[in-house]
Amino acid sequence: MRDNDNLTIERPTFVSHLECAMHGDHYPADQVHNLSKAGKPLLVRYDLAGVKQAMTREALAQRPPDLWRYRELLPVRRVADIVSLGEAMTPLIRLAKLSRKHGGGEIIVKDEGRLPTGSFKARGLVMAVSMAKALGIRHMAMPTNGNAGAALAAYATRCGIRTTIFCPEDTPEVNVSEIELQGATVYRVNGLIDDCGKIVGEGKATAGWFDTSTLKEPYRIEGKKTMGLELAEQLGWELPDVIFYPTGGGTGLIGMWKAFAELEAIGLIGAKRPRMVAVQAEGCAPMVRAFEAGTEHAPRWEDAHTIASGIRVPQAVGDFLILRAVRESLGFAIAVSDASITAALHEVAREEGLLLCPEGAATYAAYQQSLADGRVTKQDRVMLFNCASGLKYPLPPVTRALDRHKPIDYANL
């Protein structure tokens, strides 16, 4: 096995068609698509009997540890179209001290901060851009809370596709800078991500941009799906009891749910599913409100605010898919306060040496809250998603200083 076998060896591909996630009508593969005729997300469908023959446990065991090991369950057909920056499998990190503190339930963090551009957005965008390359798209546009735009810029630049990106004006500085440095044209907009999305929609209509918004193109979800494929394989094809996922547009949650169905269809896992928990912030919790109201869709959340900018998404085009996965899995949606996010971030860093991003910290806050209200038990094996490197966010200043020219009181340092 060579390190780049997944990127150089042609493998059979099994995409059969695309399907409207709401109505089930079919669309041909290998053509440029955004939403279905009904304005709903399109899902990629595969000949799963064929995948079952080709992508066995034994075949997987021979392949390098990156997301391209699952090629038969991915849409990119030719190695020439893969635009890679090294999408390494992300580690599972056990929080042993905090497990003990909370009564012994295993707490596992999937640390997505190790991916290119420092977030799990790389999974979705490497797929969307590789497919854009395959389909001859020349100019991609996107509204972003930061991390998605950074990943789009990186991959698109790598294969010569032009990108125009819009983010809310208070997007973390590091995100805006990395987007620009990685070759995109980025604008700060005085509004939220859905306001940015409207600009992209108008640019699509008037200037012919390709709209790369969450779930408005079919392939980001296929990339995010690899989180589910990967965690299943890493746990020996045994899924955890509960997954806590910081939910904005929800691509990862929807993608993992799709991954588990496909893995069962090809015989790699059984019928057991984790309970899927959509974690949101109290200042922006449209899914929690809709979950509790028992509705299929989640109306826009007005005056959205939270320190966890990645999950500040007032309205999601895939709302019904998020809510469907949460309900089918017997999971739930939960909102946490900004104060509990900050406390969680500090606790995990101090106790376990793991610096989470605020969105990742929200999942630990949600776990604590769910243990306390009984929705999760201390027998449950839970997985928390840390979706980005904590280093991408503003960190608290340290004021302690030492004057090396004065005597140092070592005993009291």
Ligand SMILES: Cc1ncc(COP(=O)(O)O)c(C=O)c1O
């Ligand atoms: C760090 C982080 N966590 C979570 C999310 C939400 O992801 P999703 O759109 O899959 O719900 C984002 C999206 O921007 C993010 O950047």
